[in-house]
Amino acid sequence: MSHSKPTPLVPAGPVRPGRGAAVALRPVVAADVTGGFWHGRREVNARVGIPQGPRLLESAGNLHNLRLAAHTARGAFRGDYPFMDSDVYKWLEAAAWRLGASGGAADVELAAQVDRITALVADAQQPDGYLNTWFQVTKDGRRYEDLRWGHELYCAGHLIQAAVAHHRATGGKELLEVAVRFADHLDSVFGRDKQIDGFDGHPEVETALVELYRETGERRYLDLAGYFVERHGHGLLGGEAYCQDRLPLRDQENVEGHAVRQLYLLAGAADLATETGDRGLLAACERLWAAMVATKTHITGGLGAHHDEEDFGDPFELPNERAYCETCAAVASVHFGWRMALLTGDARYSDLIERTLFNGFLAGVSLDGERWLYVNPLQVRDGHADTGGDQSARRTRWFRCACCPPNVMRLLASLEHYIASSDSDGLQIHQYATGRYVGEVAGEPVIVSAHTDYPWSGVVRLSVEDGPADRPWTLSLRIPQWCAGHRISVAGQDAAATVSESGWLRVERRWAPGDEVTLELDMAPRLVAADPRVDSVRGCVALERGPLVYCLEGFDNPGGGLDDIVIDAARPLAEESRPELLGGVITVTAAGYRRTVPNDGWWPYRAPADLTRTPAAQHTGPGDGALVLTAVPYYTWANRQDGSMRVWIPTR
Amino acid sequence: MSHSKPTPLVPAGPVRPGRGAAVALRPVVAADVTGGFWHGRREVNARVGIPQGPRLLESAGNLHNLRLAAHTARGAFRGDYPFMDSDVYKWLEAAAWRLGASGGAADVELAAQVDRITALVADAQQPDGYLNTWFQVTKDGRRYEDLRWGHELYCAGHLIQAAVAHHRATGGKELLEVAVRFADHLDSVFGRDKQIDGFDGHPEVETALVELYRETGERRYLDLAGYFVERHGHGLLGGEAYCQDRLPLRDQENVEGHAVRQLYLLAGAADLATETGDRGLLAACERLWAAMVATKTHITGGLGAHHDEEDFGDPFELPNERAYCETCAAVASVHFGWRMALLTGDARYSDLIERTLFNGFLAGVSLDGERWLYVNPLQVRDGHADTGGDQSARRTRWFRCACCPPNVMRLLASLEHYIASSDSDGLQIHQYATGRYVGEVAGEPVIVSAHTDYPWSGVVRLSVEDGPADRPWTLSLRIPQWCAGHRISVAGQDAAATVSESGWLRVERRWAPGDEVTLELDMAPRLVAADPRVDSVRGCVALERGPLVYCLEGFDNPGGGLDDIVIDAARPLAEESRPELLGGVITVTAAGYRRTVPNDGWWPYRAPADLTRTPAAQHTGPGDGALVLTAVPYYTWANRQDGSMRVWIPTR
Numbered sequence A, B: 001m002s003h004s005k006p007t008p009l010v011p012a013g014p015v016r017p018g019r020g021a022a023v024a025l026r027p028v029v030a031a032d033v034t035g036g037f038w039h040g041r042r043e044v045n046a047r048v049g050i051p052q053g054p055r056l057l058e059s060a061g062n063l064h065n066l067r068l069a070a071h072t073a074r075g076a077f078r079g080d081y082p083f084m085d086s087d088v089y090k091w092l093e094a095a096a097w098r099l100g101a102s103g104g105a106a107d108v109e110l111a112a113q114v115d116r117i118t119a120l121v122a123d124a125q126q127p128d129g130y131l132n133t134w135f136q137v138t139k140d141g142r143r144y145e146d147l148r149w150g151h152e153l154y155c156a157g158h159l160i161q162a163a164v165a166h167h168r169a170t171g172g173k174e175l176l177e178v179a180v181r182f183a184d185h186l187d188s189v190f191g192r193d194k195q196i197d198g199f200d201g202h203p204e205v206e207t208a209l210v211e212l213y214r215e216t217g218e219r220r221y222l223d224l225a226g227y228f229v230e231r232h233g234h235g236l237l238g239g240e241a242y243c244q245d246r247l248p249l250r251d252q253e254n255v256e257g258h259a260v261r262q263l264y265l266l267a268g269a270a271d272l273a274t275e276t277g278d279r280g281l282l283a284a285c286e287r288l289w290a291a292m293v294a295t296k297t298h299i300t301g302g303l304g305a306h307h308d309e310e311d312f313g314d315p316f317e318l319p320n321e322r323a324y325c326e327t328c329a330a331v332a333s334v335h336f337g338w339r340m341a342l343l344t345g346d347a348r349y350s351d352l353i354e355r356t357l358f359n360g361f362l363a364g365v366s367l368d369g370e371r372w373l374y375v376n377p378l379q380v381r382d383g384h385a386d387t388g389g390d391q392s393a394r395r396t397r398w399f400r401c402a403c404c405p406p407n408v409m410r411l412l413a414s415l416e417h418y419i420a421s422s423d424s425d426g427l428q429i430h431q432y433a434t435g436r437y438v439g440e441v442a443g444e445p446v447i448v449s450a451h452t453d454y455p456w457s458g459v460v461r462l463s464v465e466d467g468p469a470d471r472p473w474t475l476s477l478r479i480p481q482w483c484a485g486h487r488i489s490v491a492g493q494d495a496a497a498t499v500s501e502s503g504w505l506r507v508e509r510r511w512a513p514g515d516e517v518t519l520e521l522d523m524a525p526r527l528v529a530a531d532p533r534v535d536s537v538r539g540c541v542a543l544e545r546g547p548l549v550y551c552l553e554g555f556d557n558p559g560g561g562l563d564d565i566v567i568d569a570a571r572p573l574a575e576e577s578r579p580e581l582l583g584g585v586i587t588v589t590a591a592g593y594r595r596t597v598p599n600d601g602w603w604p605y606r607a608p609a610d611l612t613r614t615p616a617a618q619h620t621g622p623g624d625g626a627l628v629l630t631a632v633p634y635y636t637w638a639n640r641q642d643g644s645m646r647v648w649i650p651t652r
Helices: A036-059 A062-070 A084-101 A105-124 A133-138 A152-170 A174-189 A205-216 A219-231 A259-276 A279-295 A327-344 A348-364 A404-413 A608-612 B036-049 B053-059 B062-070 B084-101 B105-124 B133-138 B152-170 B174-189 B205-216 B219-231 B259-276 B279-295 B327-344 B347-364 B404-413 B608-612
Strands: A030-033 A420-423 A426-429 A435-441 A444-452 A459-466 A473-478 A486-490 A504-509 A516-521 A526-530 A540-545 A548-553 A565-567 A574-578 A585-594 A626-633 B030-033 B420-423 B426-429 B435-441 B444-452 B459-466 B473-478 B486-490 B504-509 B516-521 B526-530 B540-545 B548-553 B565-567 B574-578 B585-594 B626-633
Touching: A030 A036, A036 A062, A036 A084, A036 A105, A036 A404, A062 A084, A062 A105, A062 A133, A084 A105, A084 A133, A084 A152, A084 A404, A105 A152, A105 A174, A152 A174, A152 A205, A174 A205, A174 A219, A205 A219, A205 A259, A219 A259, A259 A279, A259 A327, A279 A327, A327 A348, A327 A404, A348 A404, A348 A473, A348 A548, A420 A435, A426 A435, A426 A444, A459 A473, A473 A516, A486 A504, A526 B608, A540 A585, A565 A626, A608 B526, B030 B036, B036 B084, B036 B404, B053 B062, B053 B084, B053 B105, B053 B404, B062 B084, B062 B105, B062 B133, B084 B105, B084 B133, B084 B152, B084 B404, B105 B152, B105 B174, B152 B174, B152 B205, B174 B205, B174 B219, B205 B219, B205 B259, B219 B259, B259 B279, B259 B327, B279 B327, B327 B347, B327 B404, B347 B404, B347 B473, B347 B548, B420 B435, B426 B435, B426 B444, B459 B473, B473 B516, B486 B504, B540 B585, B565 B626
Parallel strands: A426 A473, B426 B473
Antiparallel strands: A030 A435, A420 A426, A435 A444, A444 A459, A459 A516, A473 A504, A486 A516, A526 A540, A540 A548, A548 A626, A565 A585, A574 A585, A585 A626, B030 B435, B420 B426, B435 B444, B444 B459, B459 B516, B473 B504, B486 B516, B526 B540, B540 B548, B548 B626, B565 B585, B574 B585, B585 B626
16 A cells, blocks of 8 residues: 655645635645644644554444454444444544655554554445444444434545545545445435435535545535535424424524534535535525624634533523533534635634634643543533533543544644635635645745744744746735734835735735745733623633633632632733743733622522622722732643633623 | 321321421421412412323323233333333322312312222232333333333332322322332332342432331331432442432532432431431531522522533532423422421521422413423523423423423422421411411410412411410511511511521410411512622622512513613612413513624624623613513413523623
């Protein structure tokens, strides 16, 4: 099996719009993150995260199940879910992107593991292309009898994505052949006039099929994806929002139901709109993204308000301690958002991607790459009674339902592909990360490299390495939504540049190799409040600095827990560089105090005056009881001890 | 079968402490609610609620399942739960109390139904006393293999309570014989040195067994109850808080796990402490009640913070829209509280009972007695997406898990027994309801009648009808926690009377038949705020009047929903008597306005100034946009239309 990397004539990442696609922007043809913040996180992913996969998949039974299906092992099916296979596929996808990024040769051991596990997958596949170990082993192969919960097509989707990644990143065809066989099987079974008119209760295969179409050129896969997207919402699975079956996307006014299902479906819909130019579907995607962001998104980018059913709540129902914010939903949000960014050219999609990556997503994996959060709450109370299990507020080695860890691995391993794009006018930098990005402007390569200590520093130095010399083109830089001020200099001189409504700062000029651009973003720590309809955080503020949301942890604020802490929002914030802390962070400090509650009654609801008419409760100044509150980036929480945490801090 | 009612020489209600019990107070020996608010609610229960039971139990399959177990019918088990039988038993208990209260003869049709269904139950019982249709029909009679979820002893507990009620209220022995056979069977199976060392994951049998001991004098039942209570918390069922198995009650610092399970267990523990004088168990019950009330109780008296697992949350984690507050938990809280009130003599237990009855409990049944709420949220947002099912915020005819409706029926049908008590010094009035209460002071009857339009009026007129004439005794009246002022007159003259720390106003004198006491409680509507650690309601107030918590419904406050409404807490409240509304209520009105949120950004988290720096958001006065907010009693919500509702109203 060869891992020689083909010359990247076309974008090599997870999303590759077709030649005729209705996109505003196209992913760059090559990208490499070479240093800085994300490089560090990706190195942990590459050195610790991904390599532990085979061992964990073995111990959790996933690989054993493949052998059972292949009749090369005996025993009982292991694990509790019909989607155990998808963990394997997501890991294969992560490994494939890693092999692509490292050039292949550097990861001989990893490549061998990929080959070994690919062979297990191929062996488990049935002659007609079907593959799901749960149904093969425990259900006598009775297929598609439980589309609502069976996850057979969901697993197929992850297999297809892994196969596309492997082919795209390494040129390897073994997994792609397995995926094509499964896709052909699905195409032979599912359709209005075929054996089964239905779809999977957990979307995922839709976006995967579009990418398989892009990879193979086989139009049937695109059509099948279109069929699946359109059949949602007509009650075929019983009409539940949970399964994305209450309404067609075209009729939905807001996101609903199971958050990951909704977002994977939207990613597929955006892919379809990309390839077909379907303006109705595009409008639905834009409308649902906007409603989601305005009414159902936590400040961390986290999505999903309910533990029960893992679903979205009502608009502005955004709890803190019971925020669900599944790590997979953060991954899915990035998938959906990136497709929308390319499709529309609107920078606000990448604003949310940035916020999600640095906060709601990155919190899902520990700094050491070995422990995970499935659920990402915004508050853990003093004395929190943790029930353990997958939904624990404590980092866990692996989950019974282990969907999140390999999802984190695959996004980190392919992250360089979400950073830059190009169009006929030039190159766009969506995210700030040290690296090298190769776009294409009217058939000519444009190469820009970036150097930055972002998100600690707001200074980003960009160098034009190559590009058309005979005519002007535009370098576009995203000015983040959170940024109160910015400055740009080109070749050492302050430059005036327009900022588009969606946030693109555009510099058009005749660039020469070696031209340097310096962007400075105002990184002063700041207070943020919420739309007053977010009842859960009324009278509170959050701390942010750059793209990072901060939180208080009990660990840094000892002496009585966090439940009684109040921030003095009128006093200035400060920051401190702490290279020794949590892998190197900048902390934010604020003035505050500890509230004391009158302890003179057994019932906690009383006349307002009774609750405030004590000196301690009226305390607002820096006198007795004044505290310095120390906040750390949210993505670093729960890496030192299990304890209390809060993002939103009361102001009185 | 005879329904002649025996002369009540001993308390005739659900809780009858034994002769030597370590109680401060004893239930009155007879009680009758003859008019006023609760009489109205009980009449609906008697005329509509209870009579619909047999039809609903037939259509839901519960009675069919009994026939299957008796081999008098064929077919498949109906319903999804192993505790389907308990719905039948709770209904039988409700019907029994009703027959007792009505004197039996008035309800010939109901008595016939009780006899018919009792016969079904008796027929279904196995020769050795075991009875659970789920296990008999669907599990080949494999008993006690799933104590965590099987609910076999839970069902036994409800059977026993129904049997005791029927015997106590009507003298009928048929059901009691079934219950005794089951209890004897349990006693032969469960114990440290017996066949099974374990307990039921859902407590309930504990309190039932104590009452069976009280009814029969059979000490083994008390011992078995003690065994069950003590075996909780040692990991026999896996150690989950959900099953009350994480810690023994004696070691718990706060209530935890599934709310109804915790509360039924505590009721059993309080019963045990009552009969055994176990001071350690009493201390645990007192500690857990106090912690629950101070940190885990909603303003409605509702208990249980999580939909997921139906359990208590962390201290002060009291969500509004996702408040669980299961109706059964309100019933269980009244059960536990009443036992503690008798055991300790402390009026604050009856304070919580009052709050629970008028709010969190009574909201569980519609005004017409035909529709139910399983879950009792404190907020329903504008545009709430209701998923239907048992946990719906819309009143439902019956539930798949129909535990709540017959629980409401049985508490309403026995409510007169929670109103008054007596001790060697006199008689205590815990709740204010028009009726007649017969206590016993040192062997002599004390009879007090009450007349009141409570909770609409705060005036309660009490008449002494009989009592010892030769020596003084004390009439004790509970001054509610919520009450800011009261006045009492005896025989037309203002009387000075002490109020104990827990809230008893005690009037000691030599009473003569015909003596009249008038208590006037300040019923002015009032604003209430929460302990600042209740994050979910920061910056909000609730409206209360007397024992009633009020809420805004969209129905009464049209023109834009409730999500943007703000109350002007500085302006006075008003009230209005509305006899035509919701069966006759007093509404409370407040000044407020409708907040407008700057609609100039796509992201809802911004600098605090950005969110308030508009004229509309700064609006605080009675000018443009001023509204009169109309609030109705919480127990009446969702009786006119499904729509938005909120108890806690932002003040800015």
